[in-house]
Amino acid sequence: MTSTSSWISPSTRTELIEDLVSGVDRYNPSNVGILEDYLYHQIRSEEYDCLANLAILKLYQFNPDLYNPDVVINILIKALTASPLPDFNLCISLLDERPVNATLDEPDPLPSILPILKDLHNLLYRCRFPAFWEIYHSEQLEALRDNYTVECVGFENAVRAVVIRAVQATFTRISSERLASYLDLTGADLNSYVQNLGWTVDSSTSVVSVPPNPDNQIESTVVQETIALPQLTKVISHAALKA
Amino acid sequence: MAQQRANLWNAEDLEDDVDLSLAIGNYGQNGHYEDAHMQQPQIDESTLIAMQQHMAQQAAFAQIPDVVKGFIVHFHQAVLNNNLAEITVAYESGWNKYTEKFYAKTEWPEAEIIAPLVNEDPIFLILYRELYYRHVYSRLQPNIDDRFHSYENSCELFNYLLNSDGPVQLELPEQWLWDIIDEFIYQYQNFCSWRSKVKSKTDDEILMLADGGPVWSSYSVLNVLYSLMQKSRINEYIAAQREGKSAEEIGEIVGEYGQRPLYRMLGYFSIIGLLRVHVLLGDFTLALKVMENVELNQKSPFTRVTACHVTTYYYVGFCYIMLRRYPDAIRTFVTILNFIMRMRQYHTRSYQYDQISKTADRMYALFAVCNALSPTRLDDNIANIAKERYGEQYAKMARGGPEALPAFEELFLYACPKFISANAPPYDDPAALSALLTPSSPSDSPSEAASAQTDATHRHLELFLADVAAQAPVPTLRSFLKLYTSLDAKKLANFLDADEEEMVQELMVMKQASRSLSRVPGTEGNLLEGQVITTSDLNFVINENMVHIAESTVGRRYAGWFIKNTERTQKIFDDLRNTPLPVPKASGPGGSHASSGGEQQQQHQQQKGPRTGGQKVAWGGVKVA
Known part of the structure; x- marks a missing residue:
């Protein structure tokens, strides 16, 4: 990702959603259903639209009656894999404190899941990838996996995309072993994943080469000053006056 | 208005407010309120009370100093004549002068008391109350009646502006128009944080808050700001200006409201007001999104109101911090801090100077924070002032390690906006309210319990500190890497007394921290727009287990x-x-021409x-x- 344009307005966003995101209609509580449907569409089809999801949270913020914990959790799961962009934090910022809600039919799952998601986000943001997978697969997170992430198509691959962003910026070559621990993949899975990226594995040393990109090319440079004409305007015009 | 508001789903909110003003009236007027409580049914008694009130009013009127009476009459006349120069004098100097002299510690006379002086002019009385309540908020402690009444008065003012037959003919100085919007949002923020403190409420207050309805609700505040923007077609105006349209074309585009400076300025100030409200509510992307038509530069006519200009940059800069876009935040603060420095000689005389220099001071703190997270040499002058003021904290933040976090926390809490919660504690639900008042576990200290305002601030603080903590190892790594051109990862881990695998992961964090989204300098438009740039002069790459380092130096x-x-x-x-040469006799002829062009x-x-x-x-x- 090198610019924000697809984040501000993903190509998959429909005109209807665009109107809701950019117009005053975003405050209309009766539109929350449209945005929630759009969220579930994102979850099924590996799309992502942060601003549209923030619009849902905004409606929840202003209309506590609309609050649906499952939607909030799904939004946070989607935002998790946007790291290192601040999406996850932006979502949390909109979650106002709410008194324990008695009107829900079932107990609110968010208070117990929120700290888990924050931990997962923290591990991803701090590039602690092996630890992320360990905790993600742990028994305590069974509820999160079975009830939520399993529904979110491609969640694990989205986490791997976070890994790849960090690795390709930092490494020119990386051992298969290390990469495997970051990606939570082994053997043939790892090989095919790496091949799909267009990366190559040295069969004798099993070291993976990361193709050059703007972030893993380093060069010592000396920045020389450049003088723009406008800087000299005063000096030159003064000289011209004399002539 | 009806046409315009039809597409604003909650248009009825504003109308509710009007209806509600009647309900509020019952609470507000002390006479009625007492009546209800004291259960005095006899008509005679209430007539007596009314008479006593009348006499009390007369006595209060008699107590107003003659100069103040004269001032009010004069002020009213200036407003009637739309005489901007005289209104400005009365507003900026007269009001403050008499405040200092007579009302430094008490309220100005109530609007009802001075009404005879201004022929009961309802519009002037609304404006007068605007000043009256602002004075109460800034100098005294507003009680719940003041809070409800100031809301009611703001609604009356905005109803008058938005719902009269066509645009109103009133003209007010730009500074005052800004102050109206600014104060409206300030009172909203003040109300929300006061409301969130459940513990200190009396039973009467709880009763009133339970029935408060749309009083200072987020929806009604947003509704006012959006209505002003739509009415004035300010976004269309800015776009047309940018496209270089002619005055006639622009006039056509903005319509009868947008042509009037009063509406145009209110429209623009409402955009800035929205920026601020969204930040207070923790919506940093939406805050920048409402600004998408506004060009941040010093040339726009809207920068004439310095307080508005400074506010804009403060909130935009803060949004960038929360979006982890530290270079953008730095650039924003540097621009406005330089502006403030240049303008200092002019606005020391302004009554708003205090406010501006306080905001500037907070921006220096935020600048120090950003500079520690993303060192830059953009402006040494500003950097030096920031280090002078926050040297101790800056040193700790830049060094990283265990002392850094408290320093970040201190400056963040000092300089952040006063965040609010959008919703009230459950005043209408006694059970939930008492649950809120009793600490959930015995370990909770009572002071920690149930202060949603601190909760909002702490929620943002916690997020920010988590970001900062993630970057904590960076300064140390950096100081080691600077010494080498290549270095074995194991050796580096030994130096740091760290686990090699963990350190490699920290190196990835370091890499991540040296990249940031940033607006491309020189481009205008959407403030959310940006591209990834490198923010560090130290670059490195890991080849299997070997770290290679390259440094960019500035010649x-x-x-x-x-x-x-x-x-x-x-x-x-x-x-x-x-300079004329000293001539022994008679002054040189050059001297007399000194004033002519160079x-x-x-x-x-x-x-x-x-x-x-x-x-x-x-x-x-x-x-x-």
């Missing part, structure tokens, strides 16, 4: 120094040349050249030739 800069000194020399040269003066001097004595010929002669 010595000569040009700036030479240009500055050339210009200085030229100025000295000009000054010298324009060029003319030069010619004058040149003609004069040969006539004056010795040394001057040397250069005078060259020029003539």
Whole structure:
């Protein structure tokens, strides 16, 4: 990702959603259903639209009656894999404190899941990838996996995309072993994943080469000053006056 | 209005407010309120009370100093005549002067009492109350009646502006228009944080808050701001201006409201107001999104109101911090801090100077925070002032390690906006309310319990500190990497006394921290737009287990120094040349022309050249030739 344009307005966003995101209609509580449907569409089809999801949270913020914990959790799961962009934090910022809600039919799952998601986000943001997978697969997170992430198509691959962003910026070559621990993949899975990226594995040393990109090319440079004409305007015009 | 508001789903909110004003009236007027409580059914008694009130009003009227009466009459006349110059004088100097003299510690006379002075002019009375309540908020402690009434008065003002037959003919100074919007949001924020403190409420207050309805609700505040923006078609106006349309075309586009400066300015100030409200509510992307048509530069006519200009940059800069876009935040703060410095000589005289310099001080703190997270050499001057003011904290933040976090926390809490929660505690639900008041576990100290305002602030603080903590190892890693061009990862881990695998992961964090989204300088438009840039002069890459390091250095800069000194020399040269030589008798003819334009003066001097004595010929002669 090198610019924000697809984040501000993903190509998959429909005109209807665009109107809701950019117009005053975003405050209309009766539109929350449209945005929630759009969220579930994102979850099924590996799309992502942060601003549209923030619009849902905004409606929840202003209309506590609309609050649906499952939607909030799904939004946070989607935002998790946007790291290192601040999406996850932006979502949390909109979650106002709410008194324990008695009107829900079932107990609110968010208070117990929120700290888990924050931990997962923290591990991803701090590039602690092996630890992320360990905790993600742990028994305590069974509820999160079975009830939520399993529904979110491609969640694990989205986490791997976070890994790849960090690795390709930092490494020119990386051992298969290390990469495997970051990606939570082994053997043939790892090989095919790496091949799909267009990366190559040295069969004798099993070291993976990361193709050059703007972030893993380093060069010592000396920045020389450049003088723009406008800087000299005063000096030159003064000289011209004399002539 | 009906047409415009039809597409605003909650248009009825504003109308509710009007209806509600009646309900509020019952609470507000002390007479009625007491009546209800004291259960005094006899008509006689209430007539008596009314008479007593009348007499009390007369007595209160008699107590107003004559100069103040005169001031109010004069002020009213200026407003009636739409005389901007006189309104400005009354507003900026008269009001403050008499506040200091007579009302430093008490309220101004109530609007009802001074009403006879202004022929009961309802519009002037609304404006008067606007000032009255603002004074209460800034100098005294507003009680719940003041809070409800100031809301009611704001609604009356905005109803008058938005729902009259066509645009109103009123004209007000720009500064006052800004203050109206600014104060409206301030009172909203103040109300929300006061409301969130459940513990200190009396039973009566809880009762009133339970029935409060839309009083200072987020929806009603947003509704006012959006209505003003739509009415004035300010976004269309800005777009048309940018496209260089002619005055007639613009007039056509913005319609009868947008053509009037009052609406145009209110529309613009409402955009800035929205920016602020969204930040207070923790919506940093939406805050920047409402600004998408506004160009952040110093040339726009909207920058004439300095307080607005400063507010804009403060909130935009803060949004960038929360979006982890530290270079953008730095650039934003540097721009406005330089502006404030240049303007200092003018606005020390303004009554808003205090407020502006406080905001500036908070921006220096935020600048120090950003600079620690993303070191830059954008502006040494600003950096030096920031280090002067927050040197101790800056040193800790830049060094990283365990002492850094408390320093970040201190400056963040000092400089962050006063965040609010959108919703009230459950005043209408006694059970939930009492649950809120009793600490959930015995370990909770009572002071920690149930203060949603601190909760909002702490929620943002916690997020920010988590970001900062993630970057904590960076300064140390950096200081080691700087010493090498290549280094084995294991060796580096040994130096740091760290686990090699963990350290490699920290190196990835370091890499991540050295990249940031940033607006491309020179481009205008959407503030959310940006591209990834490198923010660090130290770059590295890991080849299996070997870390290779490359540093970008900035060559010595000569040009700036030479240009500055050339210009200085030229100025000295000009000054010298324009100074008449001391002539023994009679002042030189040059002196009398000193005020004329530079060029003319030069010619004058040149003609004069040969006539004056010795040394001057040397250069005078060259020029003539």
